[in-house]
Amino acid sequence: MAPVVAHRPVPRGRIRPTRPDELPRAAEPLAGVGTDITEDLHAAAGKADTSLLLHECLTQRDNESAMRAATGTLNGSQTDPLARLSALLVATDRDERAVGYALTIPPSRFLAQVRQANEVQGLALTLVITKLKGLAVDPAHRGRGIGAALVKRSVQVYEQSGFHVMYGQSTADRDLEPFYRRQRFTVLDLGEPLRLEPLLALPASIASEGEERFFHRLLG
Numbered sequence: 001m002a003p004v005v006a007h008r009p010v011p012r013g014r015i016r017p018t019r020p021d022e023l024p025r026a027a028e029p030l031a032g033v034g035t036d037i038t039e040d041l042h043a044a045a046g047k048a049d050t051s052l053l054l055h056e057c058l059t060q061r062d063n064e065s066a067m068r069a070a071t072g073t074l075n076g077s078q079t080d081p082l083a084r085l086s087a088l089l090v091a092t093d094r095d096e097r098a099v100g101y102a103l104t105i106p107p108s109r110f111l112a113q114v115r116q117a118n119e120v121q122g123l124a125l126t127l128v129i130t131k132l133k134g135l136a137v138d139p140a141h142r143g144r145g146i147g148a149a150l151v152k153r154s155v156q157v158y159e160q161s162g163f164h165v166m167y168g169q170s171t172a173d174r175d176l177e178p179f180y181r182r183q184r185f186t187v188l189d190l191g192e193p194l195r196l197e198p199l200l201a202l203p204a205s206i207a208s209e210g211e212e213r214f215f216h217r218l219l220g
Contacts, residue, residue: 013093015153018101022090026101034171035103035134085126087157091137091146100137102150104158104166107131110206121202128200130158132168151183159219165199167216169208177213185215 018026030036091100106126115122132154137147158166168185170176177187188194193205194214208214 029136103134
């Protein structure tokens with residue numbers, strides 16, 4: 001059975017999937033932390049699960065079925081792997097007003113590079129590594145544990161889906177290292193690449209872009 005993004009309590013509120021009609025409202029706070037909501041992610045909004053592709057791979061024992069799932073062809077129809085393996089969660093207060101968002105997506109650029117060199121390896125990585133792309137909390141509600149609750153729920157969703165690694169990036173000026181360490185992420189030095197060999201036994205790395213640092217966490 002595919003895991004679902006259940007509603008999770010936050011102080012005087014809850015965490016749930018973002019509905020399609022809420023995407024315009026989510027765009028502004030996420031843009032404020034350097035994250036855009038692409039058209040691909042519209043298909044993910046309001047979905048209760050993020051593991052359709054993973055579920056297909058795990059329930060089919062032959063490689064052809066796994067390949068079909070990871071490339072986005074399920075039950076004879078096309079589906080976008082990026083959208084179907086993404087999660088856009090919203091934290092709401094007791095009056096159902098949005099106070100924070102967390103967006104987690106497959107690292108599409110890195111996965112495309114791997115697939116160019118090794119198609120099978122790239123498809124396999126699609127189902128084990130995910131990126132915490134954006135985390136935004138309303139300034140009036142910061143310091144109440146909302147960001148931590150959003151990260152915790154995002155981690156749980158991907159753990160339930162069988163993913164092995166979650167990572168993200170932050171710029172030097174945002175001073176987020178203490179926050180992510182409290183969420184049990186390992187924070188790398190500024191400019192240090194994210195090496196995947198100790199995490200996934202894969203001789204590959206993701207390069208840092210300019211004045212940024214990676215943070216990562218093993219799941220499960």
